Amino acid sequence: MSKELIRLSDCVVKFDDEIILDHLNLYINDKEFLTLLGPSGCGKTTTLRIIGGFLSPTSGDVFFDGQRCNDVPPHKRQVNTVFQKYALFPHLNVFENVAFGLRIAKVPDGEVTQRVMEMLEVVNLKGFERRPISALSGGQQQRVAIARALVNRPKVLLLDEPLGALDMRLRKDMQSELKRIQQELEITFVYVTHDQEEALAMSDTVVVMDGGLIQQIGTPEDIYNEPKNAFVADFIGESNILDGIMRADGVVEIFNRRFQCLDGGFAKDEPVDVVIRPEDVDIVPETEGQLRGTVTQVTFKGVHYDTIVDFYGFKWLIQTTDYCPVDSRIGIKIDPDGIHVMKKSAYSGMFGDYSSYSEEYDEIGDASLAPDEEGSGDEE
Amino acid sequence: MKKQNRVGSRLLIGLVFLFLYAPILLLIIFSFNAGDSNVVWRGFSLDWYGKLFQNRLIMESVYMTLLVSILATVISTVAGTFAAIGLFGLKRRWRNPLMTVSNIPTVNADIVTGVSLCLLFGACFMTWGRFAAWFNDVQSVVELPERLTMGFVTLLLAHIAFDIPYVILNVAPKLRQMDKNLIDAAQDLGCTWMQAFWKVILPEIKPGVVSGALIAFTMSVDDFVISYFTAGSSTSTLAMAIYGMTKKRVSPEINAVSTLLFITVLVLLILSNVLEARQEKLAERRAEMKPMPQRRPILPPVVRRPWFRRTVAGVCACSLVLVVGALAAATGSRPVVNVCSWGEYIDEDLITQFEEETGIRVNYQTAESNETLYSLLKSGGGDYDVVVPSDYMISQLIEEDMLAELDYDQIPNFSLIDPQFRNLPYDPENKYTVPYAWGTVGIIYNSTMVDEEITSWSAMFDPKYAGKVMLINNSRDALGIALKYLGYSLNTTDEGEIREAYQLLVDATDGGVYAGKIMDEVFQVMEGGNAAIATYYAGDYLTMLENNEDLRFVIPEEGSNWFVDAMCILKDARHPAEAHAWINFMASTDAALANMDYIWYGTANSEAIAQYPDYYLENYGEELDQETFDIIQTPPEVLERCEMYLVLPKETRELYKSLWIKLGV
Structure with a gap:
């Protein structure tokens, strides 16, 4: 990729005695679409605020284009932000909102008009200049916020859960819109979200965070296919996470049964976490299965059935198009590339068991509806 | 049923509003009254605003x-x-x-x-x-x-x-x-x-x-x-x-x-x-999110008005500077004299005249009573140079060493003060005071409501006038009336005499003689003909007379109280020279005449006393009524019957206080 633009080096943020960011190291390349992904309170918004200049790290350095910029106030940074609830100025109309930054910079009137109009065209809001902010829909306000930030031609655009307040369909539209704008204008985007689908769909690079620490950095494919630990595996998509023992390179033992896998480089007989994605499991007649279990619950999801299967007291989620009635005995088969082996971590044993299936699933569903809690959680 | 309720509640609302706004309405109406009464309507006028x-x-x-x-x-x-x-x-x-x-x-x-x-x-x-x-x-x-x-x-x-x-x-x-x-x-x-x-x-x-x-x-x-x-x-x-x-x-x-x-x-x-x-x-309109009709789809260049904000800021700053400047000019280095007197007790043109003549700014304040003035002075809350207390309060201030001895060389007009008003009991050697005004207490009565000419304090205790008499609401004056009626001195310290006077008041109270105890309300009550008899000050009677011609004034034959308010300079006065100038000015014949004509209280300036009838003729084009003049300037033979209040010893003051409280209950 291209050159490095922003570097956070060993950044620590403490509020009172609470550690919000724990020795964070991160670099962001020019023209990259980078997403900070994690649950509420993971430190992603804090990281964004450090880049924006709204917050100084308790210790550690921030570099912008090679220059240390810890103490540069927000108004002097070549960075603009799209805020969570847009933070548009209610007393100004669309045009003046977008023109705000240019007016402050004392850009001549003619140029202001030209640049604002260009930007409104980019975000598909031509003809809305005279409207008051209050007369816009959520999606339109969103575009104004983006235009207002981009019109200043920042080197980096920071987006703090910009789609959180939109409904599902609009969110999908805006995702591709944002990606299009980013590519068209060739600007670095740093995007904060707790929605893994959003992160996977738009990003060049995804940074998964939890507890003030970076859990994994990688392309969306890396993150999904090669999660580094149980947290990442669980947070990105659905995962069955099992205790296993690495018997040899390419051989992992689960439930006293050996499975072929593609991973290697572990010590012999090392205890490991094994991730098996629900869609990578094939259901076969009981007699043909590598493992045998009982179906305890089936939920119709449209494209597939969510089937919960009890294997030796451990419940798995399996996504399959085949309907298996509750209480039926089934067998499963897993291809070697469906098995992903991870080193044990602090998160081992915390995730990946579907015995409390319904609650956990609901919780994940709920998270996307509560971006507000996240905001206030990070601020306090 | 329901309808009735509604009428009832409307009535109630009406009454509530009446109760809330009637006083203000009355105030507004009477601010347009041509006369100076708050009871009698004499036609519309904007005089008071003028x-x-x-x-x-x-x-x-x-x-x-x-x-x-x-x-x-x-x-x-x-x-x-x-x-x-x-x-x-x-x-x-x-x-x-x-x-x-x-x-x-x-x-x-x-x-x-x-x-x-x-x-x-x-x-x-x-x-x-x-x-x-x-x-x-x-x-x-x-x-x-x-x-x-x-x-x-x-x-x-x-x-x-x-x-x-x-x-x-x-x-x-x-x-x-x-x-x-x-x-x-x-x-x-x-x-x-x-x-x-x-x-x-x-x-x-x-x-x-x-x-x-x-x-x-x-x-x-x-x-x-x-x-x-x-x-x-x-x-x-x-x-x-x-x-x-x-x-x-x-x-x-x-x-x-x-x-x-x-x-x-x-x-x-x-x-x-x-x-x-x-x-x-x-x-609300914002919340409705009504998309606004698009009148001009093509960009209208947005008008910026930096000049507007700058103008506003400029105007604000200028006005602030002006205000502060005016303040500085008002309180600046001009010589000043701080005077504390009583409300409506001066012809204010005199202040302007004094300021023009001397260049000294007069800061004229008023106190409510001798007692308030005293506590103000005691607490150090007052920053006065000249005060105008009454006789008994002056002796108290002298006793407590709060007054400065006057330099009479700076007050040449003191020579005009009638000997009758020098060396009075409150200031026997006349070292501290120059009389400002004086007056008497007497009976004011409504001639249409009594069938005889009142000449004695007995009217104040007569069951015949039950419910028609107003008692003055302060212990010294009320008990003083009774003491005088009984033939005792106003300044007696004999407990027996004071108790006798008190008993007189008690009997009259029990006999239902008094309709109430009042001070300033006396104006409205007497002008409105709501009581037949009251005790009050001579000068104020003349004010009432203007609104009710049936009123009469008498200093009873048993004698009464006469009082002097005199100008003094406080010991810690910061502008003694200006204070002397003010006192000298107020003691002058011209000032005394104008002031006497304005406040209707007597003056101690002998020239002014002599010239007032001519002054009146000149100003009003008619002869001064001798009776009126006698009320303003009580003749010496009447004054002989009157006594001045002296400071009472502490135990007597306590006795007054306790008796007065008992009477009130």
Whole structure:
């Protein structure tokens, strides 16, 4: 990729005695679409605020284009932000909102008009200049916020859960819109979200965070296919996470049964976490299965059935198009590339068991509806 | 059934509103009365409004009120807005308790705020005094003033102090409604914090700031109690001036000024409500999210008006400078004399005349009673040079060494004082005083309500007039009447005599003679013909006579009290030379004539006494009625029967007090 633009080096943020960011190291390349992904309170918004200049790290350095910029106030940074609830100025109309930054910079009137109009065209809001902010829909306000930030031609655009307040369909539209704008204008985007689908769909690079620490950095494919630990595996998509023992390179033992896998480089007989994605499991007649279990619950999801299967007291989620009635005995088969082996971590044993299936699933569903809690959680 | 209920509730609402607004309505109506009574309607006139604008005391206090209110409003609005923003930026743990604390002053009793501010200023001044004394001791380059007194600055500080919470209270909700990210957003787009404040925060919270300022202004204009405790003696606001004027009676001038005050406050309140309503409507329209019709799809260049804001800022700054300049001119280095007298006790043209002649500015204040004046002087709250107490109070002040000996060389007009009014019992060697005015106490009666000519105090105790007599509401005068009737001295210390007099009052009270005990209300009661007999001062009788020709005045044959109010200079007066000039001026024949004609109390200037009938003829084109003149200037043979009050010994004062309380119960 291209050159490095922003570097956070060993950044620590403490509020009172609470550690919000724990020795964070991160670099962001020019023209990259980078997403900070994690649950509420993971430190992603804090990281964004450090880049924006709204917050100084308790210790550690921030570099912008090679220059240390810890103490540069927000108004002097070549960075603009799209805020969570847009933070548009209610007393100004669309045009003046977008023109705000240019007016402050004392850009001549003619140029202001030209640049604002260009930007409104980019975000598909031509003809809305005279409207008051209050007369816009959520999606339109969103575009104004983006235009207002981009019109200043920042080197980096920071987006703090910009789609959180939109409904599902609009969110999908805006995702591709944002990606299009980013590519068209060739600007670095740093995007904060707790929605893994959003992160996977738009990003060049995804940074998964939890507890003030970076859990994994990688392309969306890396993150999904090669999660580094149980947290990442669980947070990105659905995962069955099992205790296993690495018997040899390419051989992992689960439930006293050996499975072929593609991973290697572990010590012999090392205890490991094994991730098996629900869609990578094939259901076969009981007699043909590598493992045998009982179906305890089936939920119709449209494209597939969510089937919960009890294997030796451990419940798995399996996504399959085949309907298996509750209480039926089934067998499963897993291809070697469906098995992903991870080193044990602090998160081992915390995730990946579907015995409390319904609650956990609901919780994940709920998270996307509560971006507000996240905001206030990070601020306090 | 239901209908009846509705009629009933409407009636009730009507009554409530009547109860609420009838007094104000009455006040407004009587401010247009042609006569000077508050009871008798003599036709429509705008005279009182005209007089109002010529009334120096009121106009000065209006100026002072506006000055203090505007300055306090401006300062407290700025301070309160930033304080609210500061509070808003705090963590919730701190913000909520601090908000509560900052709101307490708005619900705190004014009297508590006033007294505590008064104490605080007092303590500060004392500390400063010590520091200044020490500082002046150790060096001689700069001379610091050692004695500070309350005045404009303390008044302004007090107003700012009680205005700020109202501003915070109005701004805080607007801040809470504001998206906190707006500030971040503005800074993100290149604003410094100050730019963000002007361009984003201020437009958002403007309605709160405006209504906060309006309420602060209203509160400032309206305030009496706190001002009373913090203004000192040299400054007085409109409310204080009105209060001072009521000492004698509620003059229609007060009606006029109160009407104007009421209307001003009303307008301000309506203004702030309209603003709020408009804001709400706007917010509602926003909430409806009605897409606005697009009139001009092609970009209209947005008009920017930096000149507008600059002009406004310029005008504001200029007016502030003007105000401060005017203040400096008003309180500047001109010589000044601080006078404390009684309400409606001077022809104010004399003040102007004195100022023009001498270039000395007169700061003319009024007290309500001798006792108030005394406590003011004692507490150090007064910064007066000249005071005009009554006889018995003068002896008390002399006794307590609070008066300065006068330099009569500086008061050549003292030679005009009639010998009859020199070396009076309160100042036997005449070292401290120059008489200002004097008068007598007598019976005022309505000739249509009694069938005989009253000549004796007996009328005050006669069961024949049961329910028609008004007793004067202070112990010295009431018991004095009884003492005189019994043939004793007003200044007796004999407990038996005093108790005998008391018994007389008790019997009359039990016999239902007295319809009530009153002081200033006597004007309305007697003018309106609501009582037949009352005891009051001669000069005031003449005022009543103008509104009710049936009234008569008599100094009973048993004799009565006569009193002298005399000008004295306080020992710690800061402007003794100016004070002497003022006393000399007031003692002059011209001043005495004008003043006598205005207040209808007697003068001690022998030339003025002799010239008054001619003066009257010249000014009014008719002969002065001898009877009237005798009431103003009681003839010596009548005066012989009268006694002056002396300071009573402490135990006698206590006896008076306890008997008076018993009588009241």
